[in-house]
Amino acid sequence: MNAEPELESPHDDSRRTFLKQSSVLTAMALVPSPVVTAAAAELDEKVAAAFEKVPLSLKVNGTKHKLKVEPRTTLLDLLREQLHLTGTKKGCDYGQCGACTVHVDGQRVNSCLSFAVMHDGQEITTIEGLAKGDELHPMQEAFVKHDGFQCGYCTPGQIMSAVACVREGHAGSEGEIREYMSGNICRCGAYSNIVAAIQDVKQGGQKV
Amino acid sequence: MNQFQYVRATKSQGAIDAVAKDPQAKFIAGGTNLVDLMKRGIMTPQKLVDINRLPLAKIERQDNGLRLGALALNSTVANDALVRQHQPLLALALNAGASPQLRNMATVGGNMLQRTRCSYFYDLTMPCNKREPGTGCGALEGINRMHAIFGASDKCIAVHPSDMSVALVALDATVLVSGSKGDRRIAFADFHRLPGDTPEKDTNLEAGELITAVDIPDGPFTKHVHYQKVRERASYAFALVSTAAALDLDGNTIKAARLAMGGVAHKPWRLTAAEQSLVGQPATEASFRRAAEVAMQGAKAFKHNAYKLKLGPNTIVQALRTAAAA
Ligand SMILES: Cc1cc2nc3c(=O)[nH]c(=O)nc-3n(C[C@H](O)[C@H](O)[C@H](O)COP(=O)(O)OP(=O)(O)OC[C@H]3O[C@@H](n4cnc5c(N)ncnc54)[C@H](O)[C@@H]3O)c2cc1C
Ligand code: SF4
Ligand code: FES
Ligand code: FES
Numbered sequence: 222m223n224a225e226p227e228l229e230s231p232h233d234d235s236r237r238t239f240l241k242q243s244s245v246l247t248a249m250a251l252v253p254s255p256v257v258t259a260a261a262a263e264l265d266e267k268v269a270a271a272f273e274k275v276p277l278s279l280k281v282n283g284t285k286h287k288l289k290v291e292p293r294t295t296l297l298d299l300l301r302e303q304l305h306l307t308g309t310k311k312g313c314d315y316g317q318c319g320a321c322t323v324h325v326d327g328q329r330v331n332s333c334l335s336f337a338v339m340h341d342g343q344e345i346t347t348i349e350g351l352a353k354g355d356e357l358h359p360m361q362e363a364f365v366k367h368d369g370f371q372c373g374y375c376t377p378g379q380i381m382s383a384v385a386c387v388r389e390g391h392a393g394s395e396g397e398i399r400e401y402m403s404g405n406i407c408r409c410g411a412y413s414n415i416v417a418a419i420q421d422v423k424q425g426g427q428k429v
Numbered sequence: 430m431n432q433f434q435y436v437r438a439t440k441s442q443g444a445i446d447a448v449a450k451d452p453q454a455k456f457i458a459g460g461t462n463l464v465d466l467m468k469r470g471i472m473t474p475q476k477l478v479d480i481n482r483l484p485l486a487k488i489e490r491q492d493n494g495l496r497l498g499a500l501a502l503n504s505t506v507a508n509d510a511l512v513r514q515h516q517p518l519l520a521l522a523l524n525a526g527a528s529p530q531l532r533n534m535a536t537v538g539g540n541m542l543q544r545t546r547c548s549y550f551y552d553l554t555m556p557c558n559k560r561e562p563g564t565g566c567g568a569l570e571g572i573n574r575m576h577a578i579f580g581a582s583d584k585c586i587a588v589h590p591s592d593m594s595v596a597l598v599a600l601d602a603t604v605l606v607s608g609s610k611g612d613r614r615i616a617f618a619d620f621h622r623l624p625g626d627t628p629e630k631d632t633n634l635e636a637g638e639l640i641t642a643v644d645i646p647d648g649p650f651t652k653h654v655h656y657q658k659v660r661e662r663a664s665y666a667f668a669l670v671s672t673a674a675a676l677d678l679d680g681n682t683i684k685a686a687r688l689a690m691g692g693v694a695h696k697p698w699r700l701t702a703a704e705q706s707l708v709g710q711p712a713t714e715a716s717f718r719r720a721a722e723v724a725m726q727g728a729k730a731f732k733h734n735a736y737k738l739k740l741g742p743n744t745i746v747q748a749l750r751t752a753a754a755a
Contacts, residue, residue: 227443
């Protein structure tokens with residue numbers, strides 16, 4: 222038999238014991254009693270495990286964080302509610318709009334469709350991490366210059382996506398930009414100015 | 430969302446055991462389908478086994494073919510030099526799916542296993558045999574414009590939404606899976622199911638079976654290929670109808686052809702008879718039109734999707750025309 226563990230449970234043991242003791246009551250309150258009697262031990266274990274917060278290490282905009290999260294916390298909710306980085310927006314919460322776009326290890330993703338615990342050890346960049354002090358990122362400057370927004374709600378996601386679009390080499394033409402920016406919806410319809418901003422950055426040749 | 434226990438798998442066997450012995454447990458890869466369904470309370474696993482750390486993300490040459498690891502990202506596969514060289518049709522189909530952000534999360538295995546579904550599947554106030562077996566099908570008498578024209582049953586008329594799978598079925602791919610009873614290979618065409626009387630089952634994968642890779646045999650389809658997807662906006666929408674087309678041409682004569690459709694059935698829909706009708710024919714509009722007619726034999730529309738009976742053949746012709754010119 223293989224002695225190496227094949228599954229890691231990131232759950233923290235001391236907390237687990239505590240919850241195990243205290244969760245019998247919770248379990249009783251949550252399920253009809255015959256079930257508790259029949260499978261009390263196993264159920265207790267499950268309920269305890271489900272309620273536990275698990276440890277998570279993340280680097281966000283260059284800062285290391287050691288956190289505790291419930292497994293069901295999305296990366297988006299963690300950023301906004303635990304780290305108070307509210308620049309990343311929640312539009313639809315179902316992967317349909319792109320307002321929540323952040324970079325994970327340099328790649329753009331929808332932070333609303335990902336559990337934070339799945340990113341242990343990874344590096345996250347949000348809109349707050351683009352500027353260098355008071356100096357805006359070239360893409361932020363271009364959005365200002367070209368009026369790449371109206372209400373501004375989709376803008377952080379648009380900018381994170383736009384930076385990735387240029388870095389990926391998908392900003393070669395207007396058509397290509399429109400296709401590779403299609404994961405970011407703008408209710409105000411600022412699309413043509415967004416495309417102009419991206420083309421400006423691309424043609425300017427600055428490092429993004 | 431319901432609470433759940435989260436475990437991270439470091440070995441495939443551990444992941445398989447954890448899911449095989451617990452009917453409430455599920456694997457999670459990119460999460461783009463599972464998290465969506467969990468947020469809406471449609472799927473409520475009590476345990477998630479995160480498989481992202483398993484070493485299953487490689488794309489490599491295998492004797493006479495390509496092997497895609499189950500955890501290879503949709504974007505990585507679409508941009509991969511080997512894939513573009515040997516199976517350009519797959520790259521086109523992948524790039525037609527979802528959005529750049531979602532393709533950076535979605536995996537090969539997860540994409541195939543995204544639920545076959547319709548908007549009533551998402552609506553917890555409506556009956557749906559797939560979500561809750563025996564409750565009835567909300568779409569049968571409801572708004573069914575997105576629904577199937579092939580292979581439906583009176584229990585379910587939903588379509589499988591994956592673009593990638595349409596290319597993979599056309600390319601004769603094979604799915605490699607590992608389970609507690611050992612490893613097996615499943616022909617891609619047999620992987621997804623028709624709804625029949627058990628629409629709650631989308632595929633023939635058994636509980637606890639882990640997809641480890643997909644094999645695609647080398648073929649002559651490296652140049653004349655096209656993936657034609659018709660949707661309600663230019664991008665970032667599911668297909669109304671799509672067609673994957675691949676031709677092997679000798680001058681203007683078709684030596685071999687592959688055709689499959691998306692958005693028309695509970696599974697990616699291979700069009701074998703239409704392929705046969707093209708062999709030996711000139712690559713002309715008339716041959717393409719005839720193949721499209723063959724392809725549509727047996728199609729049956731519901732109240733709101735009769736447009737697919739016309740859109741379907743037109744999409745096939747357009748796909749073949751573009752493939753021939755590529
Ligand atoms: C807004 C939106 C638009 C979309 N548009 C499109 C589109 O146009 N075209 C298209 O094709 N798709 C589209 N999709 C769907 C998307 O492609 C899928 O959600 C994605 O491919 C699923 O992959 P995943 O790795 O995230 O799967 P997950 O959500 O992680 O998993 C899906 C299922 O597969 C199981 N699973 C995952 N990996 C394995 C494995 N290796 N072995 C066994 N079981 C496994 C999981 O248990 C789960 O049940 C869209 C999705 C969204 C949210
Ligand atoms: S078509 Fe299938 S998924 Fe849609 S409501 Fe009917 S049973 Fe459910
Ligand atoms: S909030 Fe994530 S895509 Fe809309
Ligand atoms: S600026 Fe208002 S949604 Fe885009």
